[in-house]
Amino acid sequence: MTVDTRAFRDALGCFPTGIAIMTTVNEANGPVGVTVNSFTSVSLRPPMILFCLDHGSRSLVDFRRCRNFVVNFLSESQRDLSNRFASKAEKPFEGVDFERSERGLPLFPGSLAYLECRVEALHPGGDHDIILGEVIGFKNPGNARPLLFYRGGYRLLDTEATA
Numbered sequence: 001m002t003v004d005t006r007a008f009r010d011a012l013g014c015f016p017t018g019i020a021i022m023t024t025v026n027e028a029n030g031p032v033g034v035t036v037n038s039f040t041s042v043s044l045r046p047p048m049i050l051f052c053l054d055h056g057s058r059s060l061v062d063f064r065r066c067r068n069f070v071v072n073f074l075s076e077s078q079r080d081l082s083n084r085f086a087s088k089a090e091k092p093f094e095g096v097d098f099e100r101s102e103r104g105l106p107l108f109p110g111s112l113a114y115l116e117c118r119v120e121a122l123h124p125g126g127d128h129d130i131i132l133g134e135v136i137g138f139k140n141p142g143n144a145r146p147l148l149f150y151r152g153g154y155r156l157l158d159t160e161a162t163a
Ligand SMILES: Cc1cc2nc3c(=O)[nH]c(=O)nc-3n(C[C@H](O)[C@H](O)[C@H](O)COP(=O)(O)O)c2cc1C
Pocket: 019, 034, 035, 036, 037, 038, 039, 051, 052, 053, 054, 055, 056, 057, 058, 059, 082, 085, 086, 087, 088, 149
């Protein structure tokens, strides 16, 4: 089936999501990051998650060869960070406040939570790779509010479910 890509994206945009920046390191141990909303939890025992990475992403080569990566769940104060790691900026980490985990992976202070993962498998998914990770550590340090994505734009959580 061939689809109108614009119409398909609009349909997908009806599903609201959070936003994460996936980080790892390249061969020279330099930081690598990409903004995604394709994060999904997969399994509790063992703890597993996945995300999908576009074959056009410059970070594909690094995620294909890395052993570990981090999921940084973004809070509402991290919109600029989301934009920066969704851009084709030459040096997206330049001037950005980040720390390194014990394994040396980039973490963004102020994130809602961090999941440190070991790459379990790479699966083909059309024009994306499906990257499956086993969670080997996690922290959810803050009570900040999430940055959301819906119908092609950022959204903030402004109501709480009552039941
Ligand atoms: C809200 C949002 C969600 C995104 N989700 C994904 C995603 O799940 N997978 C992906 O490959 N790209 C996703 N992108 C696009 C990438 O962030 C963007 O193409 C990429 O960072 C471009 O730089 P790169 O070539 O260095 O990866 C998303 C962008 C935004 C703004």
